[in-house]
Amino acid sequence: MTRKKTDALPWRSVWITGAGRGIGRALTMLLAEHGVNVYASSRTAAELETLASDNQHLPGEIIPIVLDITCTEQVVELIDGWDQSAFFPELVILNAGNHDPFSADQFSARRCKKLFDVNLQGTVNCLEPALLRMLKQDQGHIAVMASVAGYRGLPTAAAYGASKAALIHLCESLRLDLKDTHVKLQVINPGFVKTPLTDKNEFTMPALLTADDAAQRILKGLLSQRFEITFPKRFTFILKLLRMLPYPVYFYVVGKLVK
Numbered sequence: 001m002t003r004k005k006t007d008a009l010p011w012r013s014v015w016i017t018g019a020g021r022g023i024g025r026a027l028t029m030l031l032a033e034h035g036v037n038v039y040a041s042s043r044t045a046a047e048l049e050t051l052a053s054d055n056q057h058l059p060g061e062i063i064p065i066v067l068d069i070t071c072t073e074q075v076v077e078l079i080d081g082w083d084q085s086a087f088f089p090e091l092v093i094l095n096a097g098n099h100d101p102f103s104a105d106q107f108s109a110r111r112c113k114k115l116f117d118v119n120l121q122g123t124v125n126c127l128e129p130a131l132l133r134m135l136k137q138d139q140g141h142i143a144v145m146a147s148v149a150g151y152r153g154l155p156t157a158a159a160y161g162a163s164k165a166a167l168i169h170l171c172e173s174l175r176l177d178l179k180d181t182h183v184k185l186q187v188i189n190p191g192f193v194k195t196p197l198t199d200k201n202e203f204t205m206p207a208l209l210t211a212d213d214a215a216q217r218i219l220k221g222l223l224s225q226r227f228e229i230t231f232p233k234r235f236t237f238i239l240k241l242l243r244m245l246p247y248p249v250y251f252y253v254v255g256k257l258v259k
Contacts, residue, residue: 008034008035009031009034009035009036009219009223010090010223011031011036011089011090011091011141012036012037012090013036013037013038013039013087013089013090013091014031014036014037014038014039014089014090014091014092014093015038015039015041015089015091015092015093015130016028016031016038016039016040016041016093016095017041017042017067017069017093017094017095017096017122017123017126018041018042018095018096018097018145019038019040019041019042019048019051019095020040020042020043020044020047020048020051021042021047021195022193022195022211023095023145023190023193023195023211023214023215023218024040024042024093024095024096025047025051025211026211026212026214026215027093027095027215027218027219028040028051028055028062029051029055029058029062029215030212030215030216030219031060031219032055032058032059032060032061032062033058033059033060034059034060035059035060036060036091037060037061037062037063038060038061038062038063039063039065039089040052040062040063040064040065041064041065041066041067041069041078041096042064042065042066042067042096043066043067043068044066045064045066048064048065048066049064051064052064065078069096069118069122069123069125069126070117070118070121070122070125072125075125075126075129076129079129079133088130088133088134088140090139090140090141091140091141091142091143091222092126092130092140092141092142092143093142093143093145094123094126094127094130094142094143094144094145095145095188096118096122096123096145097118097119097123097145097163098114098115098118098119099115099160100114100115100159100160101156101157101160102156102158102159103155103156104158107158111159112158112159112162115159115160115163116159116162116163119160119163119164119167120163120166120167123144123145123167124170127142127144130142131174131183134183135181135183138181138182138183139182139183140182140183140184141183141184141186141222142183142184142185142186143185143186143187143188143218143222143229144167144170144171144185144186144187144188145167145188145190146164146165146167146168146171146187146188146189147160147161147164147189147190148189148190148191148230148235148236148239149161149164150162150163150164150165150166150167150168150189151165151168151189151239151240151242151243152239152242152243152250152254154254154258155254155258167187168187168189171185171186171187171227172187175227185227186221186222186226186227186228186229187227187228187229188218188221188228188229188230189228189229189230189236190209190214190217190218190230190231191209191230191231191232191235191236191239192208192209192235193208193209193210193211193213193214194208194209194210194211195211209231209232214231217229217231217232242254
């Protein structure tokens with residue numbers, strides 16, 4: 001049965017990277033349910049095809065785009081195609097990312113680079129064309145998926161946390177540069193959300209949310225004027241307090257918490 005369009009949102013079109021699974025998939029379906037046309041990109045064609053075919057009944061259209069964000073040629077080809085039709089999505093959610101937890105005795109430059117290539121450089125590959133086009137027309141909305149893991153160092157998250165900390169820093173700097181424009185930039189810092197990525201964690205994840213719950217909270221944040229979209233508030237508030245602790249206290253407290 002076809003669902004009726006719900007409350008209207010301020011965007012007609014959105015581009016979501018990493019849309020094949022997890023939070024990206026949930027966001028794609030939620031926005032399409034509200035009548036937004038979603039350009040859903042991911043590296044995996046099968047996931048995108050299933051996403052589009054299973055949700056044909058929604059008011060908004062889901063347009064699958066097979067895209068590896070680490071390949072600049074693929075990103076350029078996509079953007080060039082949009083340029084030729086004088087089109088660019090009003091909202092861009094740079095959600096694609098990867099996770100590879102490892103401890104100090106498994107530390108690997110290769111594994112670090114693989115994470116940085118996706119989480120940081122891959123995001124930047126997509127951010128550049130989105131930002132430049134929105135600045136040219138002096139309007140648009142970009143949201144970047146980081147993580148509370150970027151607040152401070154956490155066990156087994158040296159590479160992952162570093163990549164997310166870099167994204168937070170990147171967005172903070174750009175937000176200052178954009179203060180006199182009509183381009184809206186937000187950073188998304190979720191707590192633990194059950195996805196194929198967090199399934200790799202071998203520890204108990206407090207305040208674990210479903211991807212659908214996370215999508216609802218992100219949508220609420222996108223409609224606000226807040227720079228940072230973070231949730232669940234009780235959990236992320238504790239992590240924000242940890243950022244204020246001096247190193248001896250921080251290492252002691254976190255060491256006790258993760259035992």
